[in-house]
Amino acid sequence: MSTASIEKQTIPSDQQTKTAYNILFIIGFCHLLNDSIQSVIPAMFPILEKSMGLTFTQLGLIGFSLNMVSSVMQPVVGLYTDKRPIPYALPIGLTSSMLGVLGLAFAPSFITILLSVIFIGLGSAIFHPEGSRVAYLAAGNRRGLAQSIYQVGGNSGQALAPVITALILVPLGQFGAIWFTVVAGIAVVFLFYIAGWYSRKVQAATPIKKMAKTTNTKQPAISKAVRNAILVIIFLIFARTWYGSAIANFYTFYAIEKFNLTIAGSQMYIFVFLVMGAVGTFIGGPLADRFGKRNVIITSLLATAPLTLLLPFTGPVVSIFLLALIGVILMSSFSVTVVYAQELVPGKIGTMSGLTVGLAFGMGAIGSVALGGMIDVVGLTPTMISVAFLPLLGFLAFLLPSDQTLREWQFNR
Structure with a gap:
């Protein structure tokens, strides 16, 4: 008998399907606070460049250190906590x-800034x-919606960078970062509440895990089909993340050069893209x-492709509407x-979450450096124009197993 079958027999059906919305909204809010803290780093680049005389190479190393x-x-964290929940x-x-x-907030040198950024990244x-x-x-039978609520918090936090x-x-300069210790403190308080709920979930699941070990002592090896699907997912994340990185990091310069805008005016394009990306992240889960x-x-990638190919050839007004559509459609697949x-490799929730989200961070860091060099x-x-072709990699998604196939794999494990 599989672990999934044991869980179905042990856990009452209403507990399997009930969605804990209070937990989802709190963890989504904490995700917003966490990612708004991360957004402080690139937002501080102009401040640090002036106040400490940092070079663009040093600023690049700060961003690279944070993301990597x-x-x-x-x-790594996901793999460990899959085995030993903390x-x-x-x-x-x-x-x-x-x-x-x-x-x-108090860093006097480039080295201390790097160390501080490493603590934030960790x-x-x-x-x-x-x-x-x-x-x-907390998802119950609404896993897509649950992941959207969680992920939209993070995307919203990232979109706060211009604000x-x-x-x-x-107005406050480098010392202004001190206010985000308050943000982090609020998140810590909420997360202690979440941790208590999480701990009770782990304790309730312990008898199930022990029963599963006596019934099925060996985890089935990941099949070739699953490995191929993971490889396809990696390519899709690459396409979405590199295009997003091109817009978030460099479209402002493109808008200034092509449309003769000020720095403040060009930021509106990025803000629209990021905010609508957060909207897309939210609606993607319920659609899934x-x-x-x-x-x-x-649909997320292939429906975006015509818009991305058109964007470099449009004027300032049409471009902002295209960026809004691209943000919504492209990011609708983020939480999905x-x-x-997670469903491709059940039992490895933390590992697969860390792989997909962590891979997006890492590819974003590499993409920023590579695209900057290309420019x-x-x-x-x-x-x-070149990055506009990236969403066409969405054709690879046809190689992914269907949702029905995933359910059959889970049942047979």
């Missing part, structure tokens, strides 16, 4: 971020896979619950990809 620590450690890792992670922000690496696991546990820059960092995860993943990966070599317009 977060991305590399996420699957409910109170969530408040511990945000405490690490709080210390990092405190260090950032806190984020702990939070993301465990937060995604909480969303999974943070204008309202806090510009209704129409299937694979269908949403396919996480749920799909230096061939220019802004050729680069924007």
Whole structure:
């Protein structure tokens, strides 16, 4: 008998299907707070460049350190907590971020800034896979919606960067980061509540796990079909993340050059893209619950492709509307990809969450460096035209197993 079958027999059916919305909204809010703290780092680049005389290379290293620590450690944390759940890792992670922000506010040198950023990256690496696991546990039979509620918090936090820059960092400078220790402190308080709920879930599941071990002592090896599906997911994440990185990091320069805008005016394009991306993240989950995860993943990339190919050839007004549509459609598959990966390898919720979300962070960091180099070599317009073809990689999503196939695999495990 499989572990899934044992759980169905042991857990009452109403507990399997009931969605804990209070937990989902709290963890989503904490995700917003966590990612708004992360958004402080790139938002501070102009401040640090002026106040400390940092070079663009040093600023690039700060961004690279933040994203790489977060991305590399996420699957490591997920792999460990899949075997040994640590409910109170969530408040511990945000405490690490709080210390990092405190260090950032008072950092006197480039090295201390790097160390502070590493603390923030480590806190984020702990939070993301465990937060995604909480969303999974609280989902009931609405896994797509649950992951959307969780992920939209993070996307909303990232979209706050322009607001943070204008309202806090510009008037207060580097010391303005101190206010985000308050943000982190609020998140820690909420996460202690979440950790208590999570701990009770783990205790309730312990008898089930023991029964599963006596019934099925060996985990089935990941089949070739599953490995191939994971490889396809990696390519899809690459396409979505590199295009998003091109817009978030470099479209502002493109808008200034092509439309003769000011820096403030060009920021509106990025803000619209990020905010509508958060909207897309939210609606993607319910759509996946209704129409299937694979269908949403396919549509997300392929429906975006005509818009991305048109964008470099439009004027300032049409461009902002296209960016809004691209943000909604492209990011509708963000949370869905996480749920799909979790169901592809059941029992490895933290690992697959860490892999998919961490991979997005890591590819975003690499993409930022690679695209910046490409712009230096061939220019802004050729680069924007080139990245517009990335969503066409969505054709690879047709190689993914259907949702029905995933359910059959889960039943037979």
